[in-house]
Amino acid sequence: MTPAYLFARRERLSAALAPSDALLVIGAGEPVPLPEGSDQTYPYRAHAEYVFAAGSECPGGVVAYDPRERAAGWRSFVPPLTEAERVWCGSQPREGEDVAGFAAWLDARKGRSIAALGAPVPGVNADAAATDAARLTYAEVRRPKDAHELDLLGRAVAATTAGFARLPDLIRPGVTERTLQIELEVAFSHAGANRTGYGTIVGAGPNAAVLHFEPSNRAVAPGDFVLVDAGAEVERYVADVTRTYVAGTPTGFQRDLHAAVRHAQENAIARCVPGAEWKQIHLATAVDLTAGLVAMGILRGRPESLVEQEVHALFFPHGLGHLVGLGVRDASGLARGRTRDPRPSLRSLRMDLPLADGFVVTVEPGLYFIPALLQDPVRRDRHRDTVNWSLVDAHLKIGGVRIEDDVLVRAGAPEVLTAGIPKALD
Ligand code: GLY
Ligand code: MN
Ligand code: MN
Numbered sequence: 001m002t003p004a005y006l007f008a009r010r011e012r013l014s015a016a017l018a019p020s021d022a023l024l025v026i027g028a029g030e031p032v033p034l035p036e037g038s039d040q041t042y043p044y045r046a047h048a049e050y051v052f053a054a055g056s057e058c059p060g061g062v063v064a065y066d067p068r069e070r071a072a073g074w075r076s077f078v079p080p081l082t083e084a085e086r087v088w089c090g091s092q093p094r095e096g097e098d099v100a101g102f103a104a105w106l107d108a109r110k111g112r113s114i115a116a117l118g119a120p121v122p123g124v125n126a127d128a129a130a131t132d133a134a135r136l137t138y139a140e141v142r143r144p145k146d147a148h149e150l151d152l153l154g155r156a157v158a159a160t161t162a163g164f165a166r167l168p169d170l171i172r173p174g175v176t177e178r179t180l181q182i183e184l185e186v187a188f189s190h191a192g193a194n195r196t197g198y199g200t201i202v203g204a205g206p207n208a209a210v211l212h213f214e215p216s217n218r219a220v221a222p223g224d225f226v227l228v229d230a231g232a233e234v235e236r237y238v239a240d241v242t243r244t245y246v247a248g249t250p251t252g253f254q255r256d257l258h259a260a261v262r263h264a265q266e267n268a269i270a271r272c273v274p275g276a277e278w279k280q281i282h283l284a285t286a287v288d289l290t291a292g293l294v295a296m297g298i299l300r301g302r303p304e305s306l307v308e309q310e311v312h313a314l315f316f317p318h319g320l321g322h323l324v325g326l327g328v329r330d331a332s333g334l335a336r337g338r339t340r341d342p343r344p345s346l347r348s349l350r351m352d353l354p355l356a357d358g359f360v361v362t363v364e365p366g367l368y369f370i371p372a373l374l375q376d377p378v379r380r381d382r383h384r385d386t387v388n389w390s391l392v393d394a395h396l397k398i399g400g401v402r403i404e405d406d407v408l409v410r411a412g413a414p415e416v417l418t419a420g421i422p423k424a425l426d
Contacts, residue, residue, distance in 0.1 A: 002055075002074075003055065005055075005146060005147065005148035006055040007071075008146070009052070009053075009055075009141075009146060009148075010053065010065075010071070010074045011071065012141050013053065013065075013138070013141050014065075014067065014070055014071065014073070014074075016137045016138075016140065016141050017065075017067055017134065017137055017138075018067060020067065020115070020130065020133060020134065020137075021067060021068070021112070021113070022067070022112065022113040022114060022115045022127065022130040022133075022134065023064065023065065023066055023067075023106075023109055023112050023113070023114045023115070024063075024064065024065040024067075024114075024115050024117065024134055025062060025063075025064050025065075025106075025114055025115070025116050025117070025121055025124050025126075026047070026049050026050050026053050026054075026062065026063040026064075026065075026116075026117045026118040027047065027050060027061075027062055027116070027117075027118040027119035027120055027121040028046040028047060028050040028051075028054070028057065028058050028059060028060060028061035028062070028118060028119060029045075029046055029047050029050070029059070029118065029119030030059055030060055030119070031044045031059050039088075043195070044057065044059055045057070045236075046058065046059070046061070046118075046119075046236075047117075047118035047119045048236070048326050048327045048330075049117040049118040049135075049138060050063060050117075050118040050119070051236050051326060052138075052142055052326060053065075053074075054076055056235075057236070058078050058079075058094055058096070059079070060078070060079040060099060061076065061077065061078045061079070061094075061096065061099070062076075062077040062099060062102050062121050063075070063076050063077075063118075064077065064102065064105055064106075066109060075097060075105060076095070076096040076097065077096055077097050077098070077099040077101060077102045077105075078094040078095070078096035078097070078098070078099055079094075079098075079099045080098055080099075080100075081093055081094070102121075103123060106123065106124070113127040113130045114126050114127055114130065114131075115127065115130040115131045115133070115134035115135075116131050117131070117134060117135055117138060136336060138331075139331040139333055140331075140336070142326065142330070142331040143323060143330075143331050143356065143358075143359055144356060144357060144358030144359060145325055145358050145359070145360055145408070146358075149237060149325055149326065150360075150408070152234050152235050152236075152237035153237045153238075153239065153325055153360065153406075153417065154417070155192055155234040155235075155237070156193070156197070156231065156232050156233060156234040156237045156238055156239040157232075157239045157406065157417050157418055157420075158191060158192065159188045159189075159191040159192045159193040159232035159234060159239075160188065160193075160230070160231050160232045160239040160241055160418065160421070161191075161418070161420045161421050162187050162188070162190070162191035163184045163185070163187040163188040163191065163193075163230065163232060164184070164228070164230075164241065164243060164421045165187070165421075166183050166184060166187045167180065167183075167184065167228060167243070167245065168245070168422075170183055171220065171226050171245050171247050172220070172247060173219070173220055173221060173222040173224075173247050173248065174219050174220065175219065175220050176215075176216075176217050176218060176219050176220070177202040177203065177204050177207065177213075177215035177216050177217070177218050177220070177226075178202075178215045178216065178217055180202045180215065180220075180226070180228065181200045181202050181215040181230075184200060184202075184228065184230055185200060185230075188230075188232040191232070192232075192234060193232030193233060193234060194233055194234055194235065195232075195233050196230060196231065196232060196233060197231040197232065197233040197238025197239065197240065197327070197328050198231065198238070198240070198328045199212070199214060200215065200228075200229070200230040201213050201214070201215070201227065201228065201229035201230065201242075202215040202226070202227070202228050202230075203215075203226070203227045203399065204218055204219075204220045204221070204224045204225070204226045204227075204247070204399075205218070205220075205221055205224040205225065205397065205398075205399055206371075206397045206398070206399050207227075207399065208224075208225040208226065208227035208244065208368070208398075208399025208400050208401070209368040209369050209370045209371075209398075209399045209400040210370075211317075211318060211368075213227075220247045221247070222247060222248045223246065223247065223248050223249075223250075223251065223254075224246070224247045224399070225244055225245070225246055225254065225398065225399040225400065225401065226244070226245045226246070226247055227242065227243075227244045227245075227399065227400065227401070227402055228242065228243055228244075228245070229241070229242040229402065229404065231328065236326055236327070237325055237326060238324060238325070238326075238327060238328050239324070239406055239417070239418060240324045240328050240362050240364075240404060240406060241404055241405065241406065241418050241421055242364055242366075242402045242403060242404035243403065243404075243421060243422075243423055244258060244261075244400075244401040244402060244403065245425070246258075246425060250425050250426070253296070253395065253398070254398070254425075255425060256292070256295075256296050257292075257296070257367055257398075257400075257401050258401050258425050259292070260288075260289060260291075260292025260293065260295070260296065260367060261289065261292070261365055261366060261367050261401045261402065261403050262403055262423060263288060263292065264285050264288035264289045264292065264365045265285075265363055265364075265365050265403045265404075265405070267284070267285065267288050268281055268284070268285040268288075268320060268363045268365060269363050269405065269407055269414055269416060270413075270414065271284060272355055272361060272363065272407050272409050272414040273355065273409065273411075273413075273414065274354075274355055274356050274357045274409060274410075274411055275354055275355065275356075276354065276355050277353075277354050277355075278320070278349070278351050278352060278353055278354070278355060278361075279341065279346065279349060279352050281320060282319060282320040282346075282349060283307065285320050285365050286307045286312040286316060286345075287303045287304055287307050287312075288303075288365075289312060289315070289316050289365055289367055290303040290306045290307055290311065290312045291303040292367070293312075293315060293367070294306070297388055297391060298315075298387065298388055298391055298392060299311060299386055299387060299388070300385070300386055300387075300388065301386050306386060309383070309386065310343070310344060310345045311383050311386050311387065312345070313344070313345040314373055314374060314379060314383065314387065315367045315368060315369070315370075316365060316366060316367060316368075317345075317368070317370065317373060318348070318366070319348060319349040319350050319351075320349075320363060320364065320365060321350070321361050321362035321363050321364045321404070322350035322351055322361070322362055323351065323359060323360060323361055323362075324360055324361065324362050324406055325360050329350060330360070332350045332351040333350075333351055333353070334351065334352050334353065335352060335353035335354065338352055338353075340352070355409045356409065357409060357410060357411050358408070358409065358410075359408075359409040360406055360407065360408050360409070360417065361406075361407050361409065362404055362405070362406055362407070363404065363405055363407050364402055364403070364404030364405075365402070365403065366400055366401060366402030366403070367400060367401055368399070368400025368401075368402075369392065369395055369396055369397070369398050369399065369400060370400070371396055374392055374396060375396075403423050405417070405418045405419070405421075405423075406418045
């Protein structure tokens with residue numbers, strides 16, 4: 001029996017795909033064995049496009065859709081359980097038709113164009129143009145979250161909140177980044193997480209300026225910034241949260257840096273309303289962050305003009321955020337018909353689209369002292385008059401601050417799903 005939420009989701013897909021006569025084939029993908037014959041595989045994650053249409057993960061599964069049959073056109077093929085799976089893994093029977101029948105389904109529709117999403121399915125000759133068109137339409141349907149997705153996301157947020165609640169008591173000089181990671185992830189699991197949604201980031205001191213830092217055995221030193229970016233996953237739905245702490249009493253400089261990021265982040269959240277262009281929110285946030293740096297004496301000039309000169313990218317070298325939900329990047333990307341903005345500080349934005357009711361976005365500005373950028377002679381020369389380089393050099397090992405929340409865009413006001421995780425410095 002197809003659950004009601006999945007039936008409704010497929011209806012939305014059918015309607016959106018209707019202008020096309022192409023068949024849709026969505027592969028889950030196969031587990032990838034670990035090398036050296038250990039009889040184990042890498043942790044399995046079915047392709048997100050499959051999970052969206054199937055409602056669950058099934059290695060080797062295929063969802064197929066014939067638009068000429070509308071609601072009856074959705075078929076789910078699954079591999080039959082093998083004895084080995086029953087003996088070694090205790091696997092239970094799966095819902096769906098035997099995947100052996102997929103070849104006959106395809107054969108009965110010979111000559112039709114095929115859009116292939118998800119993981120490749122053997123024997124399917126995809127049409128590239130039909131695939132590109134279907135992928136874009138599919139992403140558009142995935143972006144607004146349905147009630148079932150928001151429920152799973154709520155559970156991921158609850159587990160994430162429980163994990164972050166452990167941190168303030170643990171962050172003391174002497175604790176290692178790795179210990180913080182372990183305690184956080186244990187708390188996620190106790191609170192219902194299946195696993196983490198991505199590799200947990202814990203960076204202390206200068207490591208806080210490494211955007212995707214893998215926790216090390218470095219012990220937190222007195223006065224260090226400690227940046228933690230982590231999220232629990234529940235049935236493939238993921239939260240993505242960052243908080244930055246100080247081990248001990250923050251200095252005035254640390255307080256100012258944290259306040260500048262927090263102020264910019266809260267302004268950005270307020271701008272997350274239906275119809276707002278993500279790129280404009282990113283640029284407005286860059287202006288707010290730059291104003292903070294001007295107030296601290298790190299930059300000189302008018303914030304808008306400094307952003308036009310891309311000075312902000314020395315300290316804020318990433319995009320404001322991305323969609324989050326079914327995977328940490330969810331169905332981010334470009335609105336229909338758009339190409340990437342070629343400006344150096346914008347070309348790596350993970351999305352360029354107008355927000356709409358039901359989207360869940362991360363809002364994650366940051367200000368960092370990244371030696372690889374700030375010690376680059378070309379950048380120092382280009383921005384010699386607008387940056388107070390001696391003040392920068394005095395703080396080159398301070399690390400950085402990022403604050404990240406998951407925000408549900410609603411017609412009234414944005415709803416901060418992760419509001420239960422405190423962000424104040426003390
Ligand atoms: N956790 C990685 C990111 O914030 O995008
Ligand atoms: Mn993050
Ligand atoms: Mn993020």
